[in-house]
Amino acid sequence: MTLIDGKALADKMAVALKTKVDALKTAGVTPGLVVVLVGENPASQVYVRNKERRATAAGFNSEVIRLAEDTSEADLLSLIDKLNADEKWHGILVQLPLPAHISEEKVLLEISPDKDVDGFHPINMGRLWSGNPLMIPSTPAGIMVMLEEYGVDVSGKTAVVIGRSNIVGKPMAQMLLDKNATVTIAHSKTKNLPELAKTADILVVAIGRGNFVTADFVKPGAVVIDVGMNRDDNGKLIGDVKFDEVAPIASLITPVPGGVGPMTITMLMEQTYEAAKRQLD
Ligand SMILES: Nc1nc(=O)c2c([nH]1)NC[C@@H]1CN(c3ccc(C(=O)N[C@@H](CCC(=O)O)C(=O)O)cc3)C=[N+]21
Numbered sequence: 001m002t003l004i005d006g007k008a009l010a011d012k013m014a015v016a017l018k019t020k021v022d023a024l025k026t027a028g029v030t031p032g033l034v035v036v037l038v039g040e041n042p043a044s045q046v047y048v049r050n051k052e053r054r055a056t057a058a059g060f061n062s063e064v065i066r067l068a069e070d071t072s073e074a075d076l077l078s079l080i081d082k083l084n085a086d087e088k089w090h091g092i093l094v095q096l097p098l099p100a101h102i103s104e105e106k107v108l109l110e111i112s113p114d115k116d117v118d119g120f121h122p123i124n125m126g127r128l129w130s131g132n133p134l135m136i137p138s139t140p141a142g143i144m145v146m147l148e149e150y151g152v153d154v155s156g157k158t159a160v161v162i163g164r165s166n167i168v169g170k171p172m173a174q175m176l177l178d179k180n181a182t183v184t185i186a187h188s189k190t191k192n193l194p195e196l197a198k199t200a201d202i203l204v205v206a207i208g209r210g211n212f213v214t215a216d217f218v219k220p221g222a223v224v225i226d227v228g229m230n231r232d233d234n235g236k237l238i239g240d241v242k243f244d245e246v247a248p249i250a251s252l253i254t255p256v257p258g259g260v261g262p263m264t265i266t267m268l269m270e271q272t273y274e275a276a277k278r279q280l281d
Contacts, residue, residue: 001247004146004225004254010262013145014057017269021059024277031276032061033091033117033268034083038076038102039069043229044095047265051093054265060272061088073102077110084112090279091117091272096167114278117271120166129174135271140172142263143204143225144179150252152202152223155180160197162186162213162240163206168227172204193217211242218246224253227260 021031033055037048048064055062067076076094083092092115098104108116113123119135127134147154159181163169173183186196188207197203197217203224205213210230218224228240239256247253254260 001250002150002252003247004150004252004259006142006146006254006259006261006263007257009146009149010266013266013270014054017058017266017273020273024273024280025059027280029276029279030059030061031091031272032063032089033093033272034062034089035064036067036076036079036083036092036094037064038067038071038095039099041095041097048095050262051265051268054269055272058269058273060269069099071099071102073106076102076107080107080110084110084115087279089115090275091115091268093117093268115275117268117275118167119171119271125166125171128171131178135275136175137167137171138264138267138271139168139206139227139260140175141267141271143172143227143260144175145267146225146254146260146263147202147223152252154202157181157201158199159183159202159204160186160200161204161206162190162193162197163204163208163227165206168206169204172206176202176204205240207240209240210238211240213241213246215242215245215249218249220249221251222249224250225260226254226256228256229261 035048035051052062052064083089092111094107108120113121116124116135119137124135128136159176161169161173164185164187173185177183186193194217198219200222203222206227224246226239226241230238232238237257
């Protein structure tokens with residue numbers, strides 16, 4: 001079994017990114033990433049801090065706009081309009097989830113598709129599915145980079161993605177399909193899930209249930225990617241995969257933490273850089 005070290009890869013890519021950013025700055029453009037955080041979700045605070053740290057280290061303009069939990073939808077939408085029009089920002093990220101009184105759909109539609117570093121705007125989702133991607137969701141994008149880095153040839157492989165969210169499951173399936181995997185998307189209503197999962201050469205788990213995938217879900221030699229971010233009873237961060245049990249069977253596996261999470265942030269930075277570079281075109 002080999003561990004897929006997402007943290008180490010993220011650190012390596014950060015060094016290369018810094019060099020690319022320095023060159024872009026010399027050409028007159030500084031990449032700018034603005035993150036909007038509504039309310040006080042403690043988990044979101046951690047992610048947002050990590051993003052800010054990585055953006056600053058890369059030499060970006062970076063700002064976190066913190067809004068009160070009771071911010072109105074109209075106020076958030078007009079803030080987004082302002083950020084859309086501001087040349088300083090190449091990437092706009094509104095941290096999800098939003099408070100219940102704000103429509104996520106309306107907010108995601110408001111962000112200019114050209115600045116939508118999350119790739120959540122319907123235009124960007126449609127572009128991805130039609131084979132003409134621009135901005136793409138960072139979590140599956142980071143997973144594709146990890147597979148490539150660790151020499152996993154996806155073509156012709158059987159892939160099972162557990163989870164069908166717009167943020168991870170669906171774009172993950174499309175990216176694997178684009179690399180010629182045979183892809184199945186499984187979810188909470190799937191029958192005989194362990195048997196199905198066991199057919200996978202590449203198993204991606206993004207269901208948000210701690211330790212859900214046990215050894216009986218995994219074919220010996222499979223590549224196992226754990227997107228889960230759950231807290232156990234002691235507040236410890238755990239994945240969707242029961243690591244100790246699955247790791248000995250897998251050929252490659254991502255840990256939590258230190259796997260998918262750091263690469264998610266790396267891909268946000270890469271996409272912000274690419275968006276900034278397009279400003280020169
Ligand atoms: N619009 C939007 N875009 C997002 O990309 C987005 C979001 N909303 N809402 C929340 C989720 C979650 N997310 C993570 C990013 C990095 C880590 C990360 O860096 N994790 C580290 C450490 C985590 C820790 O120690 O708590 C790791 O896995 O090693 C985790 C989770 C981005 N999200």
